[in-house]
Amino acid sequence: MQRKIRVLIAKPGLDGHDKGAKVLVNVLRDAGMEVIYTGLHQTAEMVARAAVQEDVDIVGLSYLSGAHIGLTQEVINALKEAGADHMKVIVGGNIPERDFSQLDTMGVAAIFAGGSSYDDIIGTFNDLVAA
C-alpha cells in the first residue's frame, strides 16, 4: 500500500482569516492526503508541538498578515528544537515575491503565493514526500 501523506495546516500569528487554509485542507483531502487542521492564532511552539505529535510529513503555514518571515523562522526553530527538522515546511498565502529568497534561505521547501494552482500544490506535496 502506498504510504499516506500526513499534512499539518496551521495559521500562525494573529490573522483571523482562514478561508484559504480551509480550501487548501479540502483540496489536499481530495488528493488522498490526511490533513490535520489546528485552527487559528497558533504560536510557533503550538505548531511545532502539533506537528511532532501528529508525526506529519509536511507542515503548511498559511499567512495573510504579512508576518510570514518572522513567524516562519520561529516555527522552523521550534521544529528543530523538537527534533523534527526533517519535516518539510511550506508557506502559502499573501507572500510578496521579494520575500521568496529569504524564505528559501531559511529552509522553506516551497512557497505558494496567491494564484497558485491546486495541481501545482498537490504535485509539489507528493514530490516533497517522495524525495
Place this chain on the structure above:
Amino acid sequence: MNIIELIDNMRAGKEAALARLISLAERNDPQLSDVMQNIQPQLGNAYTIGITGPPGAGKSSLTNQLTQQLRQQGYTVGIIAIDPSSPFTGGAVLGDRVRMEDHYLDPGVFIRSMASRGSHGGLARAAKDAIKILDASGKDFILVETVGVGQTELDVMQTVDTVAVVLVPEGGDAIQMLKAGLMEIADLFVVNKADRDGAPQIVSALKSILHLKYTTSGNITKRESAGDEVWEVPVVATQGISGEGVGEMLARINRHREFIQASGELEHRRKQRRREDLLSQLQYLMRETLEQACEESDDIHTLVNRVVAGDDASHAVIGKLLPLTLDYMQNQSKKL
C-alpha cells in the same frame, strides 16, 4: 534508529519517539510486532475511556473538558481522536484538535489524530495499538474519541475500559433509545448541549428506559453486574463549551472504574479484548491473503470469476473454494 532505542526514548518522555511508534502502527510496519512484544510487559497501567456518539454531539469538546479535569487532578492524558477517511480518495480532514487547543502546550497531554482508513467500526485499525503505545509511554488516562457514529459502529466497546455515549437533545425520541446497538454499549450516558431545548426531556426519557431495563428480570448482562450488585448506567447532563457537568461525568467514570475493578469485570473485559484483538488481527491477515489468492491462484481465480460473472451462486462454489484457499494459506504461512 532501532526499535529498542525508540522505545527507550519514548519511555524517557520524548514525544517524537512516541509519535513515530504510533506511525509504525498506523503503517503496519514490519517492525511493529517487535515494538508490541517489547512494550507488552509495560501495559495495563493506563485507564482507557471511550467517547462515542453521533457527529457534532460535542465529543471533542467533552474530551477537551475531561482532559482539563484530569490535568487538574495531576494525571497525564493521551488522546486519540479519530475522524473518517474518504471512501473515494482515502483522504481525511482531522479536525478534532481544534477543540483541544487549551492543551496544545501542556507537556502532560499528548494528542494524536487518526483517520479511520477503511475501518467501519468507528475506530481506526491501528487505534488499539496506539492505545497500547500510549499506555507504555506512561500516560495515566487515555481518551479515545471515535468517529461520529450511527447505531452500529461499536468497536470502541472492545477497545476501552469505560464507554461514554454522548447524545444531544436533537438526537431523537424515546423510540430511538429502545433500539439495539449504540444504546446498549454505554457505561454512562452523557446528554451534551444540555442548555438547549429538550435536554431535560431526553435525560428523563433515558432514565426511564434504563429503569425499565433494571426492573425487567433477565436482561441484566454480565457486563453490568458484580455479584448482587448491578451497575446502573448513569445519565449526566453536560455543556461541552463551558464544562458544566463534566466534573460529574468524570466522577461517574471513576465510580464505574471502581465498580468494574471490584467486580472483576475490568479484568474480564481486558481479557476479552486481548482475545478479540488477536482474532481480528488474524482475520485481517487472512483477508489480505485471500485477496492475494484471488489474484495469484488460477483455480481460485476461475471459481471466483464464475460468481463475479453471475454464473454460479456463491453458496455453490464455497465447497470447492474452501479447501483451495486453505491450501493457499498454508503455503503462504510457510513463507512467513
